[in-house]
Amino acid sequence: MTFIWLTLLVSSVAATTISSRQSTFIQCLDGTSGITVLDPSDSGYQDARLAFNRRLSYSPAAIVYPTSVSHVQQAVKCAATSSVSVVARSGGHSYAAFGLGGKDGSLVIDLSKMKSLQVDQSTGYAVTQTGNRLGDVAQKIWDQGQRALPHGTCPYVGSGGHTSYGGFGMYGRTAGLLLDRVVAAEVVLADGTVATASDTSNSDLFWALRGAAPSFGIVTAWTFATLPAPTQNINWNIDYSSSLSKSKAVQAILALQTFAASNPSDKLSVVSPLSGDSSGISISFSGTFYGSEADFLKAITPFKNSLPSSPTPKLTYKMASNWIEGLKVVTGPLDTSKPNIYDTFFAKSLFVSPDKLLTNSAVSAWVDYMMQKGSNTGLWWWVEIDMYGGAIANVGEDSTAYAHRNAILNFQLYGGTPEGKGKFPSTGISFINGLLSSLEPSPKAAYPNYIDPTLSASQWQSQYFGTTKYQKLAQIKKKYDPKNVFNFPQAIQPQ
16 A cells, blocks of 8 residues: 555656646746747647648647747757757658657747848858748749759758758759758757857768758758759650550669669759559659750660650650749749648658669569559559769768768658548558568668658668768767757667
């Protein structure tokens, strides 16, 4: 009886302590002049905590909406004092909902009200607050001098996380990853101070931010070295009139791999969406070429000629009137003022490099899986294959924390509910897992912007960063965030 009484007493004291700490934490946030704070008792909290990926649901301790760097500083200090984990939400598109903490009880610093962007006309440098989404960035730098950056094709994705973990897009083979255009970062650290990270200031932190920024602080602004927008932009497609048989699908996929390994023109981007069922594999190819029509045809013809000839692959292309119009052909409207869309999904990824190319038997087994298992999944599923290389591979392997410079292809394997609605099917995760394992049973490299919350610690550390880079990141984490303030399920851990 005494034991039960003591247990209840300890539990009561613990609950009181947690409640008191939460109260102190919220009072600290509420004491920050001018900052909007939502906690679980506020009417707007339930909507604010919804994830882009509705398969996941988390309850943050609070969500704050700073309008200044000083607001961010104070919020971080409040959380650190109360031992509350801190995460940033730039666009909120983390596949694992890490912008909500990836667990209950975190402080979410939502940066959506910090959207300043200014281009220095003499240097071309753009200082971009991380509340800007990719559509905002593209339009604003175009409007301020017809400048361009390499980045992804979804306008609503936030510039914070997208840059942090790579930032691949159509212009990437020509101009590199988005993180390769970063020349400085303004970042709020775990102690609430503001630091500038660059090649000449806090260079170790600068290295870490370009590949793993969310583990090290709240980046409130990136400074990008923008580029003059290309004057020649050809949008192109190769389509088939019907789905491909197994043998022809294998031929097409291996043709793309062979082409990617041949060091094709760095002015050419290639993306291949595909899906399948018992009737065959639906596959197409598209991209942008940043150059003349003659150079485009010279670059694309070897690839087109390597594809299955029946049914006949049809090449169409058109020169865009300018960079921004060519970009919109791929992205759709760049305006991000309308309500964000959402989905209910699970995804995985795989990088392929020249030292571990996919074999004919592996691709054959993969196509078999899609044709045999692809029907009646309850999912709207697809695969997207992006061609890497070019300027991405020209950056030194040790120049940034990004770990996949030698990749030539990236596979994104994605399964969502129709129109993002309804409950995710109980067999959905196993189907997508099988979709990857049928192609590569022991994946070695994955893209952290397609983050997979089901990976074990050893898996995500090695697949996202590699052992050597992860160890270096852990050492830098210990220097700048020894108490692990910026913590989420796949955050770098101090050591």
